[in-house]
Amino acid sequence: xxxxxxxxxxxxxxxxxxxxxxxxxxxxxxxxxxxxxxxxxxxxxxxxxxxxxxxxxxxxxxxxxxxxxxxxxxxxxxxxxxxxxxxxxxxxxxxxxxxxxxxxxxxxxxxxxxxxxxxxxxxxxxxxxxxxxxxxxxxxxxxxxxxxxxxxxxxxxxxxxxxxxxxxxxxxxxxxxxxxxxxxxxxxxxxxxxxxxxxxxxxxxxxxxxxxxxxxxxxxxxxxxxxxxxxxxxxxxxxxxxxxxxxxxxxxxxxxxxxxxxxxxxxxxxxxxxxxxxxxxxxxxxxxxxxxx
Amino acid sequence: xxxxxxxxxxxxxxxxxxxxxxxxxxxxxxxxxxxxxxxxxxxxxxxxxxxxxxxxxxxxxxxxxxxxxxxxxxxxxxxxxxxxxxxxxxxxxxxxxxxxxxxxxxxxxxxxxxxxxxxxxxxxxxxxxxxxxxxxxxxxxxxxxxxxxxxxxxxxxxxxxxxxxxxxxxxxxxxxxxxxxxxxxxxxxxxxxxxxxxxxxxxxxxxxxxxxxxxxxxxxxxxxxxxxxxxxxxxxxxxxxxxxxxxxxxxxxxxxxxxxxxxxxxxxxxxxxxxxxxxxxxxxxxxxxxxxx
DNA sequence: GACGTCCATGCCTGAAACGTATGGGCGCGG
DNA sequence: CCGCGCCCATACGTTTCAGGCATGGACGTC
Numbered sequence: 001x002x003x004x005x006x007x008x009x010x011x012x013x014x015x016x017x018x019x020x021x022x023x024x025x026x027x028x029x030x031x032x033x034x035x036x037x038x039x040x041x042x043x044x045x046x047x048x049x050x051x052x053x054x055x056x057x058x059x060x061x062x063x064x065x066x067x068x069x070x071x072x073x074x075x076x077x078x079x080x081x082x083x084x085x086x087x088x089x090x091x092x093x094x095x096x097x098x099x100x101x102x103x104x105x106x107x108x109x110x111x112x113x114x115x116x117x118x119x120x121x122x123x124x125x126x127x128x129x130x131x132x133x134x135x136x137x138x139x140x141x142x143x144x145x146x147x148x149x150x151x152x153x154x155x156x157x158x159x160x161x162x163x164x165x166x167x168x169x170x171x172x173x174x175x176x177x178x179x180x181x182x183x184x185x186x187x188x189x190x191x192x193x194x195x196x197x198x199x200x201x202x203x204x205x206x207x208x209x210x211x212x213x214x215x216x217x218x219x220x221x222x223x224x225x226x227x228x229x230x231x232x233x234x235x236x237x238x239x240x241x242x243x244x245x246x247x248x249x250x251x252x253x254x255x256x257x258x259x260x261x262x263x264x265x266x267x268x269x270x271x272x273x274x275x276x277x278x279x280x281x282x283x284x285x286x287x288x289x290x291x292x293x
Numbered sequence: 294x295x296x297x298x299x300x301x302x303x304x305x306x307x308x309x310x311x312x313x314x315x316x317x318x319x320x321x322x323x324x325x326x327x328x329x330x331x332x333x334x335x336x337x338x339x340x341x342x343x344x345x346x347x348x349x350x351x352x353x354x355x356x357x358x359x360x361x362x363x364x365x366x367x368x369x370x371x372x373x374x375x376x377x378x379x380x381x382x383x384x385x386x387x388x389x390x391x392x393x394x395x396x397x398x399x400x401x402x403x404x405x406x407x408x409x410x411x412x413x414x415x416x417x418x419x420x421x422x423x424x425x426x427x428x429x430x431x432x433x434x435x436x437x438x439x440x441x442x443x444x445x446x447x448x449x450x451x452x453x454x455x456x457x458x459x460x461x462x463x464x465x466x467x468x469x470x471x472x473x474x475x476x477x478x479x480x481x482x483x484x485x486x487x488x489x490x491x492x493x494x495x496x497x498x499x500x501x502x503x504x505x506x507x508x509x510x511x512x513x514x515x516x517x518x519x520x521x522x523x524x525x526x527x528x529x530x531x532x533x534x535x536x537x538x539x540x541x542x543x544x545x546x547x548x549x550x551x552x553x554x555x556x557x558x559x560x561x562x563x564x565x566x567x568x569x570x571x572x573x574x575x576x577x578x579x580x581x582x583x584x585x586x
Numbered sequence: 587g588a589c590g591t592c593c594a595t596g597c598c599t600g601a602a603a604c605g606t607a608t609g610g611g612c613g614c615g616g
Numbered sequence: 617c618c619g620c621g622c623c624c625a626t627a628c629g630t631t632t633c634a635g636g637c638a639t640g641g642a643c644g645t646c
Contacts, residue, residue: 001374001433002299009295021592033635035593045374046435047381054643055592065380065571069373076369080362081294081338084355088340091354140294142339278358314623326604328624333602347612348623 001044005077008070010037011049015067018057079276082141086278089144093122095281098134098143101227104269104289105246107163108147111289118288122281130225132199138274145273145282149244151206152270159272162293165244167261170234170251177240178257185209185263192221192239194230207242209264231256244269294337298370301363303330304342308360311350372569375434379571382418382437388574389418391427391436394520397562397582398539400456401440404582411581415574423518425492431567438566438575442537444499445563452565455586458537460554463527470533471550478502478556485514485532487523500535502557520544537562 014023014034024031042049049063059067089096095115099108103126112124127143134146139156148159169183177183177191189212195204204210208218221239224230227247234241235255243251244267248258271289273282307316307327317324335342342356352360382389388408392401405417420436427439428446441452462476470476470484482505488497497503501511514532517523520540527534528548536544537560541551564582566575 002297002302003370004295004297006295019592020594029634030636031592032594032596032637035595037634039594045377047378049377052593054641056643057593060381061384062377062381066373066377069369069376073366073369073373076362076366077296080359080366083362084338084342084359085340087358088353088355312623313625322603323605324624325606325626328626329603332625345624347610349612350624 003041003044005074007037007041008074010034011041012067012070012074014038014050014057015059015063018059020057078139082139082274083276083278085141086144089125090279090281093281094125095122095145095279095285096125096127096143097285098127098129098137098146100129100131100134100147100149102244102246102250103128103134104147104163104271105165105244107269107289107292111285111292114288114292115285119281119284128226130198131196132203135272138272141274144277144279145271145285148270148272149203150268150270151202152272153200154270154272156275157272158275159270160290161268162271162289163269164266165246165269166266167242167264168245168248168258169240169242169261170231170248170256170258171240172235172238173255173257175238175240175257177259180259182262183259185212185261186214188218188240188261189214189216190219192237193218194221194224194233194239194241196224196230198225209242213263227251296334296337298367300330300334301367303327304334305360305363305367307331307343307350308352308356311352313350371432375432375567376569376571378434379437383572383574386415386574387418388415388438388572388578389420389436390578391420391422391430391439393422393424393427393440393442395537395539395543396421397440397456397564398458398537400562400582400585404578404585407581407585408578412574412577421519423491424489425496428565431565434567437570437572438564438578441563441565442496443561443563444495445565446493447563447565449568450565451568452563453583454561455564455582456562457559458539458562459559460535460557461538461541461551462533462535462554463524463541463549463551464533465528465531466548466550468531468533468550470552473552475555476552478505478554479507481511481533481554482507482509483512485530486511487514487517487526487532487534489517489523491518502535506556524549 010023010027013026014020017023017026020034021031024034027034038049045062047062048060049066050057051060097108115122115124127137129137132152134143134148135152135154135157137143138146148154150161169188171177177187180187193208195208210218212218222233222237224233230241231251231253233239235253242261271286273286303316303320306320307313310316310319313327314324317327320327331342338355340355341353342359343350344353390401397404408417420430422430425445427436427441428450430436431439431450441447462481464470470480473480486501488501503511505511515526515530517526523534524544524546526532528546535554564579566579
């Protein structure tokens with residue numbers, strides 16, 4: 001009997017919520033579609049997975065058995081995808097280094113230089129991801145190792161903090177704060193702040209310093225998925241954005257002015273990689289970053 | 294990334310044959326469809342699984358990694374399906390006993406009587422399968438235990454031989470061999486013999502006594518999937534069929550005559566069940582069959 | 587008894603898998 | 617050297633199915 005992992009995901013979410021309606025919202029599908037998928041799964045298995053007593057639903061013993069197994073099955077498949085993707089890179093003696101925007105900054109560049117010098121047969125393949133995407137990329141096998149901006153979900157990964165950077169603020173050059181030499185978080189009280197829906201809420205709040213020291217909430221500006229989109233918004237609207245110091249150096253722009261944000265904690269940058277990796281270059285890169293730091 | 298187990302099966306067969314064309318024949322799909330499925334899998338993984346050099350194809354290292362994992366994944370899923378289906382039966386205190394045609398014969402009937410007497414809260418659910426389907430039914434979780442006719446593929450199953458039966462021949466009452474009291478395998482040299490494509494070739498050959506003692510091959514008659522279809526053919530054509538002695542007693546028919554087949558080895562019947570079963574009734578049934586034998 | 591909540595069903599649409607037909611590259615033998 | 621066969625890729629039409637929307641029916645609550 002064949003099955004799609006999508007159906008298994010559906011089943012797990014329904015079983016965890018014990019509600020088709022709630023699960024449908026969580027999965028961004030319509031409730032009837034979900035009902036039909038689960039019903040079809042039951043038909044093909046030849047046994048009911050839920051008891052439907054009018055409004056509420058409950059797991060049958062078959063459903064309980066499948067829930068446990070489906071979770072394992074999904075985790076195994078994710079693992080398989082990662083190993084398969086990694087195998088190709090390892091074969092080609094390539095190390096895919098994931099990062100966001102400026103990633104690990106100058107530390108990353110130095111480490112790369114040392115790496116290419118010490119291992120001339122190997123090559124580094126930098127992979128840029130959208131906000132908050134580096135950690136998931138490691139789990140999905142789209143990168144072998146990554147410079148991860150904290151906070152981040154590091155489940156299933158090994159990691160160590162390798163750098164920290166002061167946070168700076170970017171604004172239009174004509175912005176009234178551009179005249180100051182440095183900016184306080186309190187100065188940003190009424191400034192629309194760029195944000196994203198592609199990263200977890202925790203990530204967004206950390207960058208936005210939400211809540212502010214005085215307990216207030218930021219004013220939210222335009223939504224974006226990555227650094228280019230963000231800076232495009234900053235250069236063309238009245239909003240501002242916060243980024244690490246290296247961003248001020250790497251993303252210069254005539255219409256853009258960067259100023260240090262003095263009274264917030266700095267960005268911590270971790271080097272992270274999957275607990276089980278088939279790429280032997282990962283360990284070597286970690287060594288070099290450790291020595292470079 | 295989602296995937297259907299069907300695609301994984303496709304990939305495994307292609308990888309084992311190292312040929313899209315051969316794999317397509319084996320999977321009963323057209324070759325272009327197979328090519329597309331694999332190509333899509335590669336696209337979604339973001340890495341090639343085969344190197345296509347004109348005619349021949351070869352596994353990449355990513356392909357090798359996936360092959361191993363996909364085999365495991367498919368085995369795990371089959372296992373999951375079995376456990377899920379079994380859970381429902383175990384919950385209902387039901388033991389699904391698989392068999393083919395007359396299955397375990399009188400031994401099975403006696404064992405069932407003893408079982409229902411000793412465990413009045415439990416119930417036995419007899420499940421009839423087509424030729425050669427009992428063993429696969431155990432692996433698929435469609436039965437908890439089965440009387441399996443040998444030869445059969447018992448991979449993944451525990452089993453013990455519990456009975457043997459003389460083989461008999463059935464023919465139309467007007468058939469010229471119906472006059473004899475017993476039949477020799479040599480008498481069947483020119484008689485069209487019923488056969489099936491739903492069971493493995495090894496199974497069919499064993500029943501047909503192929504090759505015959507004199508080295509010849511049987512004359513093949515009508516194809517069928519189970520005992521009713523087979524006997525329908527025998528009663529209405531000039532062909533004959535071979536079955537165990539109990540079949541002569543359980544499937545009587547005015548147009549049908551059964552005669553013992555004297556010079557062939559008897560049918561051996563095994564009691565078989567999955568190595569890991571969640572149904573506690575399995576062990577009890579095994580005990581009873583052992584004591585009954 | 588009216589209303590809200592939740593799951594099931596009917597109908598339509600769009601995507602994707604499948605089959606048939608065909609094209610292109612490669613090797614082999616005449 | 618050319619034709620032929622083998623094998624994989626591509627093109628196109630068809631069918632199947634997942635998904636969305638609208639709606640019905642059962643149950644609980646106020």
